[in-house]
Amino acid sequence: MWRPPERIRYASQTGRIPSREEAERSLLFSPLEEGRLSLAQRTWVPAMVPWRATEDGFVSDAVVAWYERLARSRPGAIVVEATGIRDVPSGPLLRIGHDRYIEGLKKLVHAVRQASGHKTRLFIQIIDFLTIRRRPEPEKFFERFLHVTEAHRHAVGDESATDTEVRARLFALGESGWKQALTAREFESLMQGYRDRVTDEELPHIRDLPKSLPPLFAAAARRAEAAGFDGVELHYAHAYTMASFLSRTNTRKDGYGGPPDKRLRLPLEVFAAVRVSVRPDFVVGCRFLAEECIEGGNEPDETPAIGAAFATAGMDFVSTSRGGKFEDAARPAVNAAAYPYTGPSGYECMPQFISDARGPFGRNAAPTRAIRDAIRAAGLRTPVVCTGGVHNFEMAESWLAEGVCDVVGAARQSLADPDWTLKISLGRGAEVRTCEFTNYCEALDQKHKVVTCQLWDKLDLHAAGALRSPDGKRRLVAPDWPG
Numbered sequence: 001m002w003r004p005p006e007r008i009r010y011a012s013q014t015g016r017i018p019s020r021e022e023a024e025r026s027l028l029f030s031p032l033e034e035g036r037l038s039l040a041q042r043t044w045v046p047a048m049v050p051w052r053a054t055e056d057g058f059v060s061d062a063v064v065a066w067y068e069r070l071a072r073s074r075p076g077a078i079v080v081e082a083t084g085i086r087d088v089p090s091g092p093l094l095r096i097g098h099d100r101y102i103e104g105l106k107k108l109v110h111a112v113r114q115a116s117g118h119k120t121r122l123f124i125q126i127i128d129f130l131t132i133r134r135r136p137e138p139e140k141f142f143e144r145f146l147h148v149t150e151a152h153r154h155a156v157g158d159e160s161a162t163d164t165e166v167r168a169r170l171f172a173l174g175e176s177g178w179k180q181a182l183t184a185r186e187f188e189s190l191m192q193g194y195r196d197r198v199t200d201e202e203l204p205h206i207r208d209l210p211k212s213l214p215p216l217f218a219a220a221a222r223r224a225e226a227a228g229f230d231g232v233e234l235h236y237a238h239a240y241t242m243a244s245f246l247s248r249t250n251t252r253k254d255g256y257g258g259p260p261d262k263r264l265r266l267p268l269e270v271f272a273a274v275r276v277s278v279r280p281d282f283v284v285g286c287r288f289l290a291e292e293c294i295e296g297g298n299e300p301d302e303t304p305a306i307g308a309a310f311a312t313a314g315m316d317f318v319s320t321s322r323g324g325k326f327e328d329a330a331r332p333a334v335n336a337a338a339y340p341y342t343g344p345s346g347y348e349c350m351p352q353f354i355s356d357a358r359g360p361f362g363r364n365a366a367p368t369r370a371i372r373d374a375i376r377a378a379g380l381r382t383p384v385v386c387t388g389g390v391h392n393f394e395m396a397e398s399w400l401a402e403g404v405c406d407v408v409g410a411a412r413q414s415l416a417d418p419d420w421t422l423k424i425s426l427g428r429g430a431e432v433r434t435c436e437f438t439n440y441c442e443a444l445d446q447k448h449k450v451v452t453c454q455l456w457d458k459l460d461l462h463a464a465g466a467l468r469s470p471d472g473k474r475r476l477v478a479p480d481w482p483g
Contacts, residue, residue, distance in 0.1 A: 001330070001341065001342050001346060001347065001350075001352075001439065001442065001443075001446075002328075002330065002342060002343050002344050002346060002347050003347070003352075003354060004347065004354075004355055004356040005356075006355070006356040006357060007354055008354070008355055008356060008357065008359070009353060009354055010353050010354075010355055010359050010360055010361070010437075011353065011436075012353070012361070012391050012392075012434050012435055012436055012437055013391075013392060013434075014392055014429065014430065014432060014434055015392035015393060015394030015395065016393070016394045017393065017424070017427075017429035017430055018393055018424065018427065018429065019427045020425070020426055020427030021427075022427075023393070023424055023425045023426075023427060024425070026393075026397055027042065027397055027400035027401060028041065028042055028043065028393065028396050028397050028400060028408065028421075028424075029041045029042070029043075029421075029425050030042060032076070032383060032406060032407065034381050034382070034383050034406075035316055035381070035382075036231070036281055036282070036283045036316045037121075037283055037285075037316045037317050037383050038121070039076035039077055039121060039407065040074070040076055040119050040120075041074075041075070041076040041421070041425075042076055042400060042406065042407045042408060043075040043076045043077075043396075043407075043408060043410075043421045044075065044076055044077045044078075044079070044319075044385050044387075044407045044408060044409040044410075045070055045075050045077065045078040045079065045409070045410070045411070045414045046079055046287075046319065046321075046385075046387050046409040046410075046411045047079040047080065047081050047082055047125040047233065047235075047287070048081060048411050048414075048415065048451070049081045049082055049093065049445065049451070050063075050066050050081065050450060050451040051092050051093075051444075051445070051448050051449060051450050051451055052066055052092065052450055052476070053092045053093055053094045053095075054092065055091060055092055056089075056095075057084065057090060057092075057093060057094055057095030057097075057101065058094075058095075058101060058104045059094065059101075059104030059105055059107060059108050061467075062450070062467055062476055063094070063108060064107055064108050064111045065467055065476065065477050066476070066477060067080065067108055067111060067112050068111040068112065068114075068115045069115075069418050069477040069478060070112075070414060070418050071111070071112040071115035071116040071120050072115045072116070072418065072419070072422075073418055073419045073420070073421055073422035074116045074117065074119040074120055074422065075116075075120055075414070075421055076120065076121065076407065077120060077121040077122070077123060077407070078112060078120055078121075078122055078123070079123045079124070079125050079233050079319075080094070080108065080122065080123065080124040080125060080229075081093075081094055081125060082094075082125050082126075082127040082235055083095060083096045083124055083125060083126055083127065083220075084096065084097055084126075084127060084128070084129070085097050085126050085127065085128050085216045085217055085219070085220040086128065086216060090129075091448065092448070096124070096126060096220045096223050096224060097216075097219075097220065099223065101223065102223050102226050102227050105124070105223070105224070105227035105228075105229075106227045106228055108227075109122060109227055109228040109229060110228070113228075121230045121231070121283075122228075122229055122230050123229060123230060123231045123232060123233050123283065123285075124224050124227075124229050124232055124233070125232070125233040125234075125235050125287065126217060126220045126221065126224070126232050126233070126234060126235060127235035127240055128213060128216065128217070128235075128240060128241040128242065129239075129240045129241060130195065130196035130197070130198070130206075130240075130241055130244075131194075131195065131196045132193060132194070132195040132196070132326075132337055132338065133193045133194045133195065133337070134193050134332070134335050134336055134337045135190075135191065135192060135193040135331070135332045135333065135334050135335065135336060135337070135338070136189075136190065136193065136334070136335075137334055137335070138171060138178075138190065138334075139171055141189070141190050142167045142168075142170055142171040143167055143171075145189070145194070146167060146170070146182075146186065148163040148166050148167065151183075152166050152170060152181065152182075153166055155170070155180070155181035156169040156170060156173075156181070170182075175191075178190060191331055192329070192331060192332065192338050193332060193336075193337055193338055195326060195338070197244065198241060198244040198245055198250055198252065198257070199249075199250060199251055199252055199257065201252060201253065201254060207254070209241065209245075209256075209266070210254070210256050210265075210266050210269070213241070213242075213266065213270055214266075214269050214270050214272075214273035214274075215273060217234065217270045217273060217274050218273040218274050218276075218277035219277075220232070221274045221277055221278050221282075221284070222277050222278060225278050225279065225282055230282070230283055231282055231283025231284055231285065231316065232274065232278075232282075232283070232284055232285075233285050233286060233287055233319065234267075234270065234271060234274065234284070234285070234286040234287070235286075235287055236267055236286045236287060236288040236289075237287045237288050237289050237321045237324070238289070238321065238323075238324035238325065238340060238349070239324060239325050239326045239340035242266070242267055242270065243288065243289060243292075245257070245263055245266045245267060246263050246264065246267055246288065246289075246298065246306065247263070247292060247297055247298055248263075248292075248296055248297055248298050248302070249294075249296050249297060249327070250263050260302060260305065260306070264306065264309050267286070267288075267310075268309070268310075268313050271284065271286070271310070271313055271314075271315060272313070275314065283316045283317070284315060284316055285315050285316045285317035285318060285319065286310060286315055286317075286318060286319070287318075287319040287320070287321055288303075288306060288307070288310070288318065288319075288320065288321075289303065289320070289321055289322055289323070289324075290303050290320040290321070290322050290364055290367035290368050290370075290371060291303060291322045291323070291348070291364075291367050292322075292323065292325060292345065293322055293323035293325070293344065293345040293348040293349075294323075294325045294327045294328050294344075294345050295327070295328075297325065297327070297345075300366070300367040300370055303367060303370070303371055304370045304371045304373065304374030304375075305374065306371075307320075307371035307372075307374055307375055307384070308371075308374040308375050308377075308378045308380070310382075311375045311378065311380040311382035312378060312380065315382060316382070316383075317382065317383045317384070317385060317407070318371070318375075318382060318383075318384055318385070319384075319385035319386075319387070319409065320364060320367070320368045320371060320384070320385065320386055320387070320405075321349060321364065321387060321388070322345075322348050322349055322363065322364045322367070322388065323341075323344075323345035323346060323347070323348030323349040324340050324341050324345060324346055324348075324349035324350075325340055325343070325345040325346070326338055326340045327343075327345070328343030328344050328345050328346075329341075329342050329343045329346065330342035330343055339446050341442065341445075341446065342446070348363060350412075350439060350442050351363060351389065351437070352437050352438060352439040352442075353436060353437040353438060360389050360437050361388075361389035361390070361391070361395065362388060362389050362390065362395065362399075363388055363389060364386060364387065364388030364389075365386060365388065365399060365404045366404075368384060368386040368388075368404055368405055369402070369403060369404040369405070371384060372384040372403060372404065372405060372406070373403070383406040383407055384405045384406050384407070385405060385406070385407040385408075385409050386399060386404055386405035386407075386408060386409065387408075387409035387410065387411060389437070390408055390409075390410045390413065391410065391412070391413040391416075391434055391435050391437075392429075392432075392434070393424045393429060396408040396410070412435045412437065412441060413434070413435045415435070415441055415451070415453050416433050416434065416435035416436075416453050416455050416456075417432055417433035417434070417435075417455075417478065418478050419432075419478075419481045419483070420432045420433070420434075422481075422483075423481070423483065426483070428483060431481075431483065433455050433456065433478075435453075435455075436455070438454065440453065440454040441453055449469075450469050450470075450474070450476060452469070452474045452475070452476060453478070456475070456478045456479060457474040457475050457476075458474065458475070459475070459479050460475070460479050461473075461474075461475050463479070
């Protein structure tokens with residue numbers, strides 16, 4: 001993963017620990033009632049992919065155990081991990097692209113309801129993603145994947161050469177020669193692995209995305225409703241399809257790219273299709289990027305208008321993230337796929353304890369506050385969820401008091417200690433297992449290994465009933481808190 005050159009070491013802090021009485025009076029533990037969104041408290045566990053689904057995308061016992069453990073502390077809301085809306089192979093990622101997935105999702109919902117005493121609202125994040133392939137071996141790329149053109153014959157200096165001869169001569173050039181002889185897209189496919197872009201309008205399946213995606217998202221939302229979820233979070237963030245439509249880098253010429261209103265068109269059409277497909281009280285919100293953090297991407301001067309457009313359209317909440325793009329991802333190893341959290345934008349999404357002068361905590365707060373201000377200036381009360389490095393009561397409470405957001409999301413801190421907000425609410429914040437932001441979890445995610453936290457995955461490893469990783473070396477859920 002990319003690291004900032006400044007290399008300043010930071011330590012997470014427990015901050016000021018409130019008494020039980022102070023916690024009861026706090027904003028963090030106050031209810032939220034706004035439109036369809038009703039929360040018992042303003043704590044939010046964002047979507048995290050823990051890689052526990054089956055290879056066919058079904059809910060496993062380990063998935064149920066993961067969410068049941070998070071639910072025991074009764075946070076205001078839990079968002080289930082990014083779940084694919086297409087019925088296509090995608091490895092151990094949850095899917096919701098067919099009715100056969102509903103029964104497993106019902107088991108997950110039931111477990112959360114029971115563990116939280118029906119106090120926690122449960123949403124599921126639904127996602128679309130485009131084709132991405134592993135970085136090929138160079139010889140295989142030139143032999144099998146490269147479409148030979150006259151430009152390639154010119155590059156090797158032989159206009160009469162056969163395709164086989166051109167491929168062999170190109171391969172012999174080496175990396176410095178490849179960069180000169182290939183187009184930018186061909187060189188990227190060779191060095192990063194091929195991936196579809198929303199701007200590849202010459203490809204029929206890409207050209208037809210504005211027609212195909214609204215019904216796919218709507219069908220997924222109906223399945224979420226049938227499974228018993230309280231709502232869906234439309235995944236409009238990071239390196240995936242809908243975020244790419246929103247991005248300034250989207251130059252489609254069919255009315256779905258270019259100016260901001262055109263780039264908003266498909267995200268709003270997807271939302272409209274979902275909204276009319278579910279019952280009136282079913283919550284529909286989205287997660288999008290407060291800042292893309294890539295060259296030519298959306299910056300904080302444009303994202304407040306995006307948030308206001310979503311609120312005006314009637315979304316029940318907006319949740320912000322930042323970065324996590326393919327455009328600046330590190331070059332993967334041969335036979336590995338690019339990972340969108342390895343470049344500078346990936347660092348912005350998941351910064352670690354070694355950081356720059358800004359530090360790793362709260363990097364998303366200022367742009368999120370601008371988004372919330374724009375929504376309020378439009379006369380709307382749509383709740384805004386902010387995540388990004390929050391790990392103690394003091395930070396969370398200040399965000400709410402200062403108008404950064406209406407709900408505070410904490411991913412890595414919830415992974416480090418699923419009971420952290422419960423402990424604080426009981427006046428026992430000194431017992432919180434505070435995230436150290438080493439990104440141990442992120443390294444596991446990058447390898448698509450089951451995600452755990454180094455602060456607990458070796459504790460009571462052989463306790464009766466402890467679920468363990470396939471190699472038996474890590475437990476899959478945090479130990480129970482006896483409090």
